Amino acid sequence: MGVLTNKIERENLKPGDHIYCYRLAYTYSHHGIYVDAGNVIHFTWGESQETGTGTVLDRFIGCLPQRRPLDNPCSICDDQSKGNGVISSCIDCFLSGGDLYLYEYGVTRNFFLAKARGGTCTLASSEPPEQVIHRAFYFLRKGFGVYDVMKNNCEDFALCCKTGLQVIPTVSVGQSGQAASFQAAAGVILSSSLVFLTRSSPLGFLATNVTGLAGIYGKYCVNRLVNDIGVRQDVRRVVLEEET
Numbered sequence: 001m002g003v004l005t006n007k008i009e010r011e012n013l014k015p016g017d018h019i020y021c022y023r024l025a026y027t028y029s030h031h032g033i034y035v036d037a038g039n040v041i042h043f044t045w046g047e048s049q050e051t052g053t054g055t056v057l058d059r060f061i062g063c064l065p066q067r068r069p070l071d072n073p074c075s076i077c078d079d080q081s082k083g084n085g086v087i088s089s090c091i092d093c094f095l096s097g098g099d100l101y102l103y104e105y106g107v108t109r110n111f112f113l114a115k116a117r118g119g120t121c122t123l124a125s126s127e128p129p130e131q132v133i134h135r136a137f138y139f140l141r142k143g144f145g146v147y148d149v150m151k152n153n154c155e156d157f158a159l160c161c162k163t164g165l166q167v168i169p170t171v172s173v174g175q176s177g178q179a180a181s182f183q184a185a186a187g188v189i190l191s192s193s194l195v196f197l198t199r200s201s202p203l204g205f206l207a208t209n210v211t212g213l214a215g216i217y218g219k220y221c222v223n224r225l226v227n228d229i230g231v232r233q234d235v236r237r238v239v240l241e242e243e244t
Helices: 056-062 091-095 109-114 129-142 154-163 177-197 202-208 210-226
Strands: 018-023 028-036 039-044 085-090 165-167 235-237
Touching: 018 091, 018 154, 028 091, 028 129, 028 154, 039 091, 039 129, 039 154, 085 091, 085 129, 109 210, 129 154, 154 165
Parallel strands: none
Antiparallel strands: 018 028, 028 039, 039 085, 165 235
8 A cells, every 4th residue: 555556456355445446547436345255345326326416427427337237247246236226246346347446544644635636545544344344234234325426425335334434414525535536626627727817828827827736736635635534523423223
């Protein structure tokens, strides 16, 4: 594990690990909990499932391939690889041909900020593996609510399994680092566009706004940090029904 990559080999996986892979030329990442013997529990979206926000981004990411085609079921997990919501599948179906990465917990602020892309690590600490797996199987039986790309996605699911924490549902962004990065990047693009429009020429923009661009990137990093579940105050501990 390091700043440059979180790639990991399958033989080094441990039950309770939060894993992810990139899809569609690194456009987005898909997350899940490795449970045992090559099985992964993860939260998916399908054509039969309504999403929460209905935004263009929601529809775009929701329509990206996350499962094996219906006419080619997996010989290992069969119909489970075609389901919606929280499902259990083999690691091959989960990866869909992509590389395997390990999500990191308990990182320092400096390490977190050095990771330019969100959805790879968090300042929050992980709970013991047996508790993580227990939550994953609980959500497999009970569900994890309606899929929402900004508030309740696959990374939110894995983070909840690992930490037992969930962002209060009234806020605009869940605990997903990937969603926070999308939101922060949108703010950076808007800020950059406004700065560019105030300059008489692209050359003038480049010559006079190096400091400004550095400030904009700094804002992007800060926005990612304040939305990390390890520092947010608008979170609650998830209590499973069987624990009450």
